[in-house]
Amino acid sequence: MRATPEKATRETLAALRGAIARLGAGVVPDAGRKVAGTFSLGAAAPDEILGGGLPRAALHEVFSAGSADAPAAAGFGLALALRAAGDRPIVWIRQEFVDIETGGLYAPGLVAFGLDPDRLILVSAPDPQAALRAAGEAARCPALGAVLIELFGAPKILDLTASRRLSLAAAASGLALFAIRVAGEPTPSAAMTRWRVTGAASAALAANAPGHPTFAATLLRHRAGPAGRTWFLEWNRDRHVFVERASLSGAVAAVPVGRPAAPAEFRRTDFRRTG
Amino acid sequence: MKGAARLVALDRRARDLGLAPGLTLADARARVPELLAVAADPAADTGLLERLADDCERFTPLVALDLPAGLVLDITGCTHLFGGEAGLAAALRARLERAGLTARAAIAGTPEAARAAARFGRARTDRAAIVPPGAEAAAARPLPVAALGLSDEVAVALSRAGLKTVGDLADRPSRPLAARFGEELPRRLARLVGAEDVRITPRREPAPVIVEERFAEPIGRAEDIEATLAVLAGRTVAILEARGEGGRLFEASVYRTDGAVFRIAVETGRPSRDVAALVRLFRERIAALDDPLDPGFGFDLVRLAVPRAEPLAATQESLAAGVAEREGGGAEAVADLVDRLAARLGRDRVLRFAARDSHDPDRAARLAPALDKPAATLAWSAPDPDEPPGRPLQLFDPPQLIEALAEVPDGPPLRFRWRRVLHEVARAEGPERIAPEWWRAPAGTPARDYYRLEDRDGRRFWVYRAGSYGEDARPRWYLHGLFP
Structure with a gap:
């Protein structure tokens, strides 16, 4: 089909508007589906450091410090996926062992976190190899919003080649890929960003009740920007944005760029002030 | 004699030596010292029969077992493919012979007539007995009454009455026979002489659409099988299109020359007529097979059946296909992805959540294969705005026992030990009492008091106390x- 001059003009204008938006806010509007832009976290401080947000067509790794922080890593990964996916379906590929070790995904809990379970396709992989193959398959489906791969430990098969393959698939389809590594140790990989996430003390509600999901997220590595910062982020389910906890309580000083995070001390400070 | 080993089955040479089933093994050995005897294994015999039945499906899709040692094939409308009834029988016998089996075959108008002709007729082992249409009654007359397959008592009663052959019975009015020997006798007689025709119940329901490809020279390479499947898929799709249907389940059967049959089934989430997608699914499925397709001496028949099809309206290829791709193609692409993942990993590993109408946390949601059509699903109850999550993201099934120290009677735990790690509770909310579903849980199941906890490290837990202090000696956490 030949494009009429009017249509061509319209398209050019749309592309230019997109470019301007990118320059201004660092965020590409969700309208252009094939356009693999960035997605922001919604919190001002990390978005500024990240240069407006995280690239969508890429692989991002989320490590949990240990098996105990698995729900924090899963929650953080899911929150990023929700930011990236818009309203498109999400595929969550889970190694079976993760279900045994940290409990199976629970639909009412997904609702409570802000994901409509009808949007989720859950793949239970018997081993890491099957998980990676399923991920490779899912990563080539541009109709999806995001793909989460949750693996336990440090499977040998997840090497630089495997992560590179996933990254390329993500780049080709414009899909955001999140590898959640429960109790995994960072190894060389082709991921765009690498996070380490632990649970953090939440802002107490009335009668000292536990508050909203709160994460201490450390950006260990970022291919296109500075890394090493730790942010205390609270997930707002209703608006689907992260809110920086430090700014809420005003208690935690920002960790300087480039300095390895010292979460233990910070968490303690945080806790003393709020609790 | 009780507890003696007896002969169950004999080959032709043993029979010619005068041995018969029922003889004790000691007697038989006394008569024929060089007798070779193996322990009877009825399960293995049935297994062999099942494998033969699989292989016989190359002749007709309607095959039934006739235990303990027979197969019944409904060859209606299939004979012309093998050069008539005699040709089919010869081909079948040749296959069985090559497998090292001795077989007697008979073709007749009803299953019972054919069975009787094969077992009790004068059928020679080198040629099948063919009862011409309408001649069942005449063919059955010389057969012994045992051909009716009646119980021993009736058989004895018949022989005492001097009724030795089917012919003796066929001439008599059925009413007195029924009065004396039971209702079963005239019914069996009617089937045997072709007066009544009851079709067999095949082992596997025949699929509405079956296409196949036979090879004079067996094929063995995976590429050839794939190419054959592609050709067959094309023909299947053409038939489905004419019927206005799309397949939900496709089953490829690959018949090896030595009689082994491999079945590979792929399932789609919605009715499909897409040849390329089908071939891709089959490729995935074959790659994921636990025991790969072993070609042995080659495959000589590949069949593609569609056991399950559903109406599917014809699609119009439009100029605006590109637009449709952008707007509505998303759901299709996701469904295709689900098909591929299910073909690779198995249908029970690609799942979707479905809500259930239950307040019991264990039963509030269930996982169903994503390939299945979603039943009329309940809506998920929306969370209250600005409230923290009331339900956990991850749920243990079954719940894990912990040691907890809590305030009596209904305070939250102050600290608890889970997986040998002590957690000091910093924040808590609760209790939320959830009673068991009394119509489902066994009587006496205690109510659960749930607490949301946060420990000093910022981890959040959902714990409960089964029962309460005071009522139970020591409620568990x-x-x-x-x-x-």
């Missing part, structure tokens, strides 16, 4: 889920 469980960890049920983890919050992010």
Whole structure:
């Protein structure tokens, strides 16, 4: 089909508007589906450091410090996926062992976190190899919003080649890929960003009740920007944005760029002030 | 004689030596010292029969077992493919002979007539007995009454009455026979002489659409099988299109020359007529097979059946296909992805959540294969705005026992030990009492008091106490889920 001059003009204008938006806010509007832009976290401080947000067509790794922080890593990964996916379906590929070790995904809990379970396709992989193959398959489906791969430990098969393959698939389809590594140790990989996430003390509600999901997220590595910062982020389910906890309580000083995070001390400070 | 080993089955040479089933093994050995005897294994015999039945499906899709040692094939409308009834029988016998089996075959108008002709007729082992249409009654007359397959008592009663052959019975009015020997006798007689025709119940229901490809020279390479499947898929799709249907389940059967049959089934989430997608699914499925297709001496028949098809309206290829791709193609692409993942990993590993109408946390949601059509699903109850999650992201099934120290009677735990790690509770909310579903749980199941906890390290837990202090001697604490 030949494009009429009017249509061509319209398209050019749309592309230019997109470019301007990118320059201004660092965020590409969700309208252009094939356009693999960035997605922001919604919190001002990390978005500024990240240069407006995280690239969508890429692989991002989320490590949990240990098996105990698995729900924090899963929650953080899911929150990023929700930011990236818009309203498109999400595929969550889970190694079976993760279900045994940290409990199976629970639909009412997904609702409570802000994901409509009808949007989720859950793949239970018997081993890491099957998980990676399923991920490779899912990563080539541009109709999806995001793909989460949750693996336990440090499977040998997840090497630089495997992560590179996933990254390329993500780049080709414009899909955001999140590898959640429960109790995994960072190894060389082709991921765009690498996070380490632990649970953090939440802002107490009335009668000292536990508050909203709160994460201490450390950006260990970022291919296109500075890394090493730790942010205390609270997930707002209703608006689907992260809110920086430090700014809420005003208690935690920002960790300087480039300095390895010292979460233990910070968490303690945080806790003393709020609790 | 009780407890003696007896002969169950004999080959032709043993029979010619005068041995017969029922003889004790000691007697038989006394008569024929060089007798070779193996322990009878009825299960293995049935297994062999099942494998033969699989292989016989190359002649007709309607095959039934006739235990303990027979197969019944409904060859209606299939004979012309093998050069008539005699040709089919010869081909079948040749296959069985090559497998090292001795077989007697007979073709007749009803299953019972054919069975009787094969077992009791004068059928020679080198040629099949063919009863011409309408001649069942005449063919059955010389057969012994045992051909009716009646119980021993009736058989004895018949022989005492001097009724030795089917012919003796066929001439008599059926009413007195029924009065004396039971209702079963005239019914069996009617089937045997072709007066009544009851079709066999095949082992596998024949699929509405079956296409196949036979090879004079067996094929063995995976590429050839794939190419054959592609050709067959094309023909299947053409038939489905004419019927206005799309397949939900496709089953490829690959017949090896030595009689082994491999079946590979792929399922689609919605009715499909897409040849390329089908071939891709089959490729995935074959790659994921636990025991790969072993070609042995080659495959000589590949069949593609569609056991399950559903109406599917014809699609119009439009100029605006590109637009449709952008707007509505998303759901299709996701469904295709589900098909591929299910073909690779198995249908029970690609799942979707479905809500259930239950307040019991264990039963509030269930996982169903994503390939299945979603039943009329309940809506998920929306969370209250600005409230923290009331349900955990991850749930343990079954809940994990913990040691907890809590305030009596209904305070939250102050600290608890889970997986040998002590957690000091910093924040808590609860209890939320959830009673068991009395119509489902066994009587006496205690109610659960749930607490949301946060420990000093910022991890959040969902724990409950089964029962309450005072009523129970020592209520137990469980960890049920983890919050992010």
